[in-house]
Each structure stands twice: as structure tokens, then as C-alpha cells.
Amino acid sequence: MRRLSDAWTEHARSDRIFSWFKDKDERTKCALAWSWLEKNKPRLTWRAEPFTKLTELLEFFDHSGASDEEKELYVDKIKRRWSTQKTREKAVEKKQYNFVLPQSVNAVLDKLAEEHQISRTKVLEHLILSEEQHELYLPKQPSRSAL
Known part of the structure; x- marks a missing residue:
């Protein structure tokens, strides 16, 4: 009887992984x-x-x-x-992008994420939207009609 009880206990224990x-x-x-x-x-x-x-x-x-x-x-x-x-x-309104960054840029991205306690994705999102709004860092390209 003891063996049967032990076997059942072991069986029930192994079923715990399925509790999820x-x-x-x-x-x-x-x-x-x-x-x-x-x-x-x-x-x-x-x-x-x-x-x-x-x-x-x-x-x-x-x-x-x-x-x-x-x-x-x-x-x-x-x-x-x-x-x-x-x-x-x-993520219905989102799309995944994969691109390669130099290790030095990757390290800066990690540092910014850690300093601001946000994800790397959020850092990139903020920087891109800020640049779009303020146009501080990326030079304007001459329009094709001016060429």
C-alpha cells in the first residue's frame, strides 16, 4: 500500500509542470x-x-x-x-526590424536604456520621434527639384 501511495505522490508531482x-x-x-x-x-x-x-x-x-x-x-x-x-x-501596430549596429553604438544604446530604465526599443523610438519633431541631428538633404 505504501508503494502505491508513493507512486501516486510521484505521479502527481510530475503533473505539476502542467499546472500552467x-x-x-x-x-x-x-x-x-x-x-x-x-x-x-x-x-x-x-x-x-x-x-x-x-x-x-x-x-x-x-x-x-x-x-x-x-x-x-x-x-x-x-x-x-x-x-x-x-x-x-x-503588437498589431508594430513591426519587427532587424539591423546591425556597431558594438560601440550597441553599448551606448544599452547604457541609455539602463540610465533611463526603459527598453532598447523605447530608446530608439524616443530618439527617432524626437529627431522627426526637432530636426537636431540629421542634416536636411537638398530637394531633388533644387538639383
Whole structure:
């Protein structure tokens, strides 16, 4: 009886990594988890029924053969995907840009962000909008009609 109790306690402990799914977004999170697993771990989802709620997700993982470490890794990756998705939903009026800056400029950007306790993105946003408004640092180019 003691072994059964210990086994159940261990099983319940290993299910704690899935507690993140239990909230008002449970169905959406489970759907995201299923699609992530289907794309990234197709062997796990092959011939399995898609899950739509936490109890089904727990049952799926109970029968998956995945180790506790693998389950934790999958949940971490799914959480990151969720976070990325939420960030993109909030950033409707924004677009990501990637560009290369010299290390010296990068260091100055970091210093400004730290001094003003704002993100690097906010520093760039403030500087660009300020320059647009005040025209202090970038020289005006002659108009093409003047050439």
C-alpha cells in the first residue's frame, strides 16, 4: 500500500509542470500544445486523439512514454510559443526590424536604456520621434527639384 501511495505522490508531482495550462485559457493553451507537438514531435502525436483540455493533455502524456525531463522541455517550449503569440497579438501596430549596429553604438544604446530604465526599443523610438519633431541631428538633404 505504501508503494502505491508513493507512486501516486510521484505521479502527481510530475503533473505539476502542467499546472500552467489550468486557467481561463486552458482550451486555447491545450490547442496550441497539440499543434506544437504535432509540428515538432509528430511521433508523439501519431495516431493520438487531439486533446482540448488539461485532463486529456495529462492522459496523453501519461501514455506518451516521454520522460519527466522531456515533458518539462515541451511545456517550456509551448509556454515560449504562447508568449510569442500573445506578444504578436498585442503588437498589431508594430513591426519587427532587424539591423546591425556597431558594438560601440550597441553599448551606448544599452547604457541609455539602463540610465533611463526603459527598453532598447523605447530608446530608439524616443530618439527617432524626437529627431522627426526637432530636426537636431540629421542634416536636411537638398530637394531633388533644387538639383
